[in-house]
Amino acid sequence: MLVTESALRTFTQNIFLKMGCSEAHAELAADVLLSADLRGVDSHGVARLTGYVRLWGKNRINPNPDIKIVHETPTTATIDGDAGLGLVVAPFAMQVAIQKAQQYGSGWVAIRNSNHFGIAGYHALMAVEKDMIGYAMTNASPLVAPTFSNERMLGTNPMCYAFPAGKYPPVIVDMATSAAANGKLEIAQRAGEQVPEGWLQDKEGNYTTDPHALKTGGSLLPLGGDREHGSHKGFGLSATVDILSGVLSGANYGPWVPPFVAFLEPPTDPVGLGIGHFVGAMRVDGFRPVDDFKNNLDTWISRFKSASKINPQQGVIIPGEPEYDAQIERKKNGIPIVDAVVNDLNELAKRFNIHPLAPPAP
Amino acid sequence: MLVTESALRTFTQNIFLKMGCSEAHAELAADVLLSADLRGVDSHGVARLTGYVRLWGKNRINPNPDIKIVHETPTTATIDGDAGLGLVVAPFAMQVAIQKAQQYGSGWVAIRNSNHFGIAGYHALMAVEKDMIGYAMTNASPLVAPTFSNERMLGTNPMCYAFPAGKYPPVIVDMATSAAANGKLEIAQRAGEQVPEGWLQDKEGNYTTDPHALKTGGSLLPLGGDREHGSHKGFGLSATVDILSGVLSGANYGPWVPPFVAFLEPPTDPVGLGIGHFVGAMRVDGFRPVDDFKNNLDTWISRFKSASKINPQQGVIIPGEPEYDAQIERKKNGIPIVDAVVNDLNELAKRFNIHPLAPPAP
Numbered sequence: 001m002l003v004t005e006s007a008l009r010t011f012t013q014n015i016f017l018k019m020g021c022s023e024a025h026a027e028l029a030a031d032v033l034l035s036a037d038l039r040g041v042d043s044h045g046v047a048r049l050t051g052y053v054r055l056w057g058k059n060r061i062n063p064n065p066d067i068k069i070v071h072e073t074p075t076t077a078t079i080d081g082d083a084g085l086g087l088v089v090a091p092f093a094m095q096v097a098i099q100k101a102q103q104y105g106s107g108w109v110a111i112r113n114s115n116h117f118g119i120a121g122y123h124a125l126m127a128v129e130k131d132m133i134g135y136a137m138t139n140a141s142p143l144v145a146p147t148f149s150n151e152r153m154l155g156t157n158p159m160c161y162a163f164p165a166g167k168y169p170p171v172i173v174d175m176a177t178s179a180a181a182n183g184k185l186e187i188a189q190r191a192g193e194q195v196p197e198g199w200l201q202d203k204e205g206n207y208t209t210d211p212h213a214l215k216t217g218g219s220l221l222p223l224g225g226d227r228e229h230g231s232h233k234g235f236g237l238s239a240t241v242d243i244l245s246g247v248l249s250g251a252n253y254g255p256w257v258p259p260f261v262a263f264l265e266p267p268t269d270p271v272g273l274g275i276g277h278f279v280g281a282m283r284v285d286g287f288r289p290v291d292d293f294k295n296n297l298d299t300w301i302s303r304f305k306s307a308s309k310i311n312p313q314q315g316v317i318i319p320g321e322p323e324y325d326a327q328i329e330r331k332k333n334g335i336p337i338v339d340a341v342v343n344d345l346n347e348l349a350k351r352f353n354i355h356p357l358a359p360p361a362p
Numbered sequence: 363m364l365v366t367e368s369a370l371r372t373f374t375q376n377i378f379l380k381m382g383c384s385e386a387h388a389e390l391a392a393d394v395l396l397s398a399d400l401r402g403v404d405s406h407g408v409a410r411l412t413g414y415v416r417l418w419g420k421n422r423i424n425p426n427p428d429i430k431i432v433h434e435t436p437t438t439a440t441i442d443g444d445a446g447l448g449l450v451v452a453p454f455a456m457q458v459a460i461q462k463a464q465q466y467g468s469g470w471v472a473i474r475n476s477n478h479f480g481i482a483g484y485h486a487l488m489a490v491e492k493d494m495i496g497y498a499m500t501n502a503s504p505l506v507a508p509t510f511s512n513e514r515m516l517g518t519n520p521m522c523y524a525f526p527a528g529k530y531p532p533v534i535v536d537m538a539t540s541a542a543a544n545g546k547l548e549i550a551q552r553a554g555e556q557v558p559e560g561w562l563q564d565k566e567g568n569y570t571t572d573p574h575a576l577k578t579g580g581s582l583l584p585l586g587g588d589r590e591h592g593s594h595k596g597f598g599l600s601a602t603v604d605i606l607s608g609v610l611s612g613a614n615y616g617p618w619v620p621p622f623v624a625f626l627e628p629p630t631d632p633v634g635l636g637i638g639h640f641v642g643a644m645r646v647d648g649f650r651p652v653d654d655f656k657n658n659l660d661t662w663i664s665r666f667k668s669a670s671k672i673n674p675q676q677g678v679i680i681p682g683e684p685e686y687d688a689q690i691e692r693k694k695n696g697i698p699i700v701d702a703v704v705n706d707l708n709e710l711a712k713r714f715n716i717h718p719l720a721p722p723a724p
Contacts, residue, residue, distance in 0.1 A: 073467030075437050076648030104466050105435030110649045133610075146678045151670035153678075161602045163609075171605065173598035179591055196590050205672030223585060223592050228558050229541055230585050236535035236681045237599075239666075240523045243533065247525075247658045248495075248649045254665055271661060286438030287472045287610045296609045299633060303616055304601075308513035310567030316508045316515075319598045 001342050002334040004360050009034050011345065011357055012046055018352040019056050020063035021085070029087035032118040037335045040326030043183025044119045046337070050344045052085065052115075054262035061085055061115055067092045075104045078249055079111045083274055086117030090136070090277050094126045097281040101132055105286035108135075110249035113273035116140065116260055120160035121174040121323070127162065127281035128170045131290045134162040135280035139245040139252075141259040144178045144238060145219035147231045150205035152219045153255050156181050157241035162320070164284065166294035168301045172320030177238040178220045179231075185211045190340075198225035244278040251276025334360065363704050364696040366722050371396050373707065373719055374408055380714040381418050382425035383447070391449035394480040399697045402688030405545025406481045408699070412706045414447065414477075416624035423447055423477055429454045437462050439471045440611055445636055448479030452498070452639050456488045459643040463494055467648035470497075472611035475635035478502065478622055482522035483536040483685070489524065489643035490532045493652045496524040497642035501607040501614075503621040506540045506600060507581035509593045512567035514581045515617050518543050519603035524682070526646065528656035530663045534682030539600040540582045541593075547573045552702075560587035606640040613638025696722065 009030050016026035037045030055061045065084025069077050077096055081089035093109040100107025117123065120136040127134030140155025156176040163171045180199040188195045188211035195211045202208040203217030214220070222234030246253025251272040258266035258275060284293045307316045337345075342357055349356040371392050378388035399407030417423045427446025431439050439458055443451035455471040462469025479485065482498040489496030502517025518538040525533045542561040550557045550573035557573045564570040565579030576582070584596025608615025613634040620628035620637060646655045669678045699707075704719055711718040 071648075071650060073645065073648040076467035076644060078649045105438035106468055106470055108468055108644055108648070133606075146666060146669060148672060148676045149669040149678050150672050153666060153669050161598075161606075163605055171601065173602050175592075175595040175598055177595075179586070198591050223595055224541070225587075225591055229560050229587055229591070230537075232679065232681070233537040233539075233585055236523075236537055239533065239681060240535050243525050243659065243662065244495075244523075247662055248646070248655060250650055250654070250658075253658070253662055271658065282438060282470055283435065284610070286433075286435040286470070287440045288433060288612055292612070293610060296612075296615070296633065297605065300605065300609055300615055304508060304515060307508060307511040307515050310510060310512050314510045316511050317594065319594070319601060 001337050001339070001357065001359050003337055003357055004334050005034065005038065005331055007357065007360070008037065008046060008335055011349070011354070012049060014354045015049055015053065015348055015352060018354065019053065022064065025063070025085070025088045028091055029085050032087040032091070032122050035122045036119045038327045038330045039119070039121070039323035040330070041119050041323065043181065043186065046345060047341045048116070050348060051260055051262070053348060055115065055260070058262045060258070060262065060266070065089065069096065075100050075107050077109045079109055081111055081114035081274065083113055084115070086115045086138070086275070086277065089114040090117040090123045090279060091126065093277065094123045094136070094279045094281070097279050098127055098130055098132065101127070101281040101283050106280065106282040108280040109278070110244065111277040111279070112249040112251035114251070114275055114277055116275070117277055119174065120158045121162065121172050121320070123279055124160045124162035124172065124174070125170065128164045130281070131164055131285065132281040132283050134160070136160045136277070137241045137245055138277040139242045139257050139275055141261070142255045142257055143182060143214060143220050144222055145201065146235045147222060147227050150201060150203060150219060151255070154238045154242060155257060156220065157238040159237065159241050163297060164294060165301060166298045168298055168318070169324035170320055171297065171301065171318060172323065174320070177223055177234055177241060179223050179225050179234065180220065182220070185214065198229070241278075245276035246272060248278065249276040363699050363701070363719065363721050365699055365719055366696050367396065367400060367693055369719065369722070370399065370408060370697055373711070373716070374411060376716045377411055377415065377710055377714060380716065381415065384426065387425070387447070387450045390453055391447050394449040394453070394484050397484045398481045400689045400692045401481070401483070401685035402692070403481050403685065405543065405548065408707060409703045410478070412710060413622055413624070415710060417477065417622070420624045422620070422624065422628070427451065431458065437466045437469050441471055441473045443473055443476035443636065445475055446477070448477045448500070448637070448639065451476040452479035452485045452641060453488065455639065456485045456498070456641045456643070459641050460489055460492055460494065463489070463643040463645050464492070468642065468644040470642040471640070472606065473639040473641070474611040474613035476613070476637055476639055478637065479639055481536065482520045483524065483534050483682070485641055486522045486524035486534065486536070487532065490526045492643070493526055493646050494643040495646060496522070498522045498639070499603045499607055500639040501604045501619050501637055503623070504617045504619055505544060505576060505582050506584055507563065508597045509584065509589050512563060512565060512581060513617070516600045516604060517619060518582065519600040521599065521603050525659060526656060527663060528660045530660055530680070531686040532682055533659065533663065533680060534685065536682070539585055539596055539603060541585050541587050541596065542582065544582070547576065560591070603640070607638035608634060610640065611638040
């Protein structure tokens with residue numbers, strides 16, 4: 001089904017309102033989810049709405065959190081999200097980082113006691129809009145095994161760096177630190193296809209191409225796949241995200257991170273509060289005049305776009321460009337939603353007694 | 363040949379003194395190189411000394427740089443290295459970052475007009491010694507092709523994150539953002555062996571296992587290897603390093619980064635000054651008490667060390683641990699140097715009229 005941005009936005013806001021969120025929080029949470037759908041990151045948009053509702057149903061999400069700074073210096077802070085939606089906790093934290101950067105050049109905020117925060121790129125882009133460099137990362141449900149292990153110890157732990165350009169869209173590096181994100185397995189599952197070697201291992205630690213392997217004790221592999229191809233680097237990046245998001249903030253980390261799926265209970269021996277994020281902002285003009293930076297980043301982008309191609313049909317893709325293009329297209333033509341997600345969402349509509357999703361009038 | 367730390371240190375200092383460095387700079391530059399040799403990162407230690415001397419011989423390294431802050435806010439700065447050795451410019455920059463962090467919680471410094479800075483871990487560890495989290499990255503000679511391209515556009519652009527632990531050694535993630543670093547090709551070349559698929563492509567963009575492929579127009583691949591295995595992520599990380607180190611600082615970036623090897627001339631149309639680095643420091647107690655952080659990082663480390671093993675002989679390796687162990691061993695037993703490097707170094711000794719390297723007296 002193709003749904004307009006505004007219809008999907010209203011629907012999503014209504015769900016958050018029914019969960020007991022304030023108007024402002026419902027609007028913000030919907031904006032974060034919609035930005036994923038608009039940018040073509042379908043796995044992180046409204047497809048996750050039922051997941052958030054289920055966690056709320058288990059009292060694992062507080063719809064009216066008292067989000068608080070619990071520790072700070074002029075340019076650093078730790079925030080307790082009071083078990084709120086990461087979708088509202090992380091933007092709050094990024095606002096704090098931006099204010100600190102406005103005053104002192106940079107701002108860095110570790111967040112504990114939160115929940116999943118949607119796409120990292122949303123939060124990093126808040127800084128970019130202020131001519132700052134944005135950072136955002138989060139730990140997540142353990143699905144990834146470190147190099148040499150067959151135990152799920154880490155989430156797909158994304159890291160995001162975003163930079164404002166001049167005539168081009170911002171450069172946004174927003175990536176899971178695993179070889180492949182969970183969403184790619186779901187696509188293969190729906191299509192009944194195998195996945196490439198190097199994404200997954202089975203319970204014993206052998207490569208497998210079965211996209212269902214996580215259900216039988218398998219695990220995702222870090223970026224790099226195996227040691228020979230640098231999986232220790234993917235593990236190192238994932239560890240960095242986990243330490244900054246979890247250990248630094250006082251959240252859970254490693255295998256103690258509470259699972260996103262409500263049918264799995266959180267560990268009974270937590271080492272911290274909820275899941276953790278880490279965000280930051282640095283003023284570009286803390287280093288050089290904004291126009292100088294943007295002009296040079298434009299030169300960087302155009303030079304990379306003109307790099308010699310292996311296949312004449314496919315040039316270098318600037319990080320963030322496909323998502324930017326998707327946003328323009330989907331704002332104009334609507335957001336495609338697969339049937340399974342439409343059904344899930346309309347189950348929610350029935351339960352909460354709100355209008356179901358419908359395609360735009362012809 | 364096995365050489366004692368102190369003999370190698372004196373030898374290296376003497377070379378830098380003969381290049382015209384001050385006593386303090388010679389001592390510092392030698393300390394950075396020695397730390398690589400001690401930590402087992404042989405490719406970045408004294409093996410590079412002849413490379414630095416050749417660049418100096420071409421007037422591309424200024425032995426007496428006037429290193430200056432050219433732009434700053436309370437927590438950010440840009441430093442011009444005056445074409446000095448990265449081995450002294452980067453520690454200067456990290457001192458600035460640490461001072462800013464002491465005062466405001468964090469400090470971030472972009473560096474232009476520098477040269478290769480040795481191992482990133484050295485600089486990041488300076489922050490760790492002050493109970494701070496350390497960041498260090500640098501761009502480098504273009505050898506790596508972005509995804510979908512067969513043109514060398516990026517260096518192996520390492521990024522490093524370092525965290526102070528309690529009873530364990532610091533966690534140090536120090537990694538090239540390419541699938542494999544150049545040093546690994548050199549090892550295969552010396553051994554007359556092929557390298558794994560996924561490290562390199564030939565001039566046309568086909569995978570090759572020939573470790574000499576860079577000499578015939580080939581290129582290194584980003585971490586991930588190919589698109590299906592996430593090479594766009596390795597490219598994104600490398601781009602992040604290049605933008606922070608080069609575009610933000612006013613150094614060269616992308617294919618304009620001047621080559622480390624003196625027989626290749628720098629591009630005649632530079633977009634900035636020299637090569638660039640980016641370093642940073644955040645006070646741990648800007649987020650939570652140092653002891654809380656260290657205790658939790660110890661828990662993190664011990665939990666990961668006890669993760670289930672695929673092969674009972676090989677557990678999870680904590681980032682930074684092998685290098686820490688190597689340092690203990692080599693400080694005690696000496697540093698092994700391969701014959702080719704000993705010969706190179708003793709050629710330098712002859713040229714500069716200093717004592718050649720010799721094994722310790724029996």
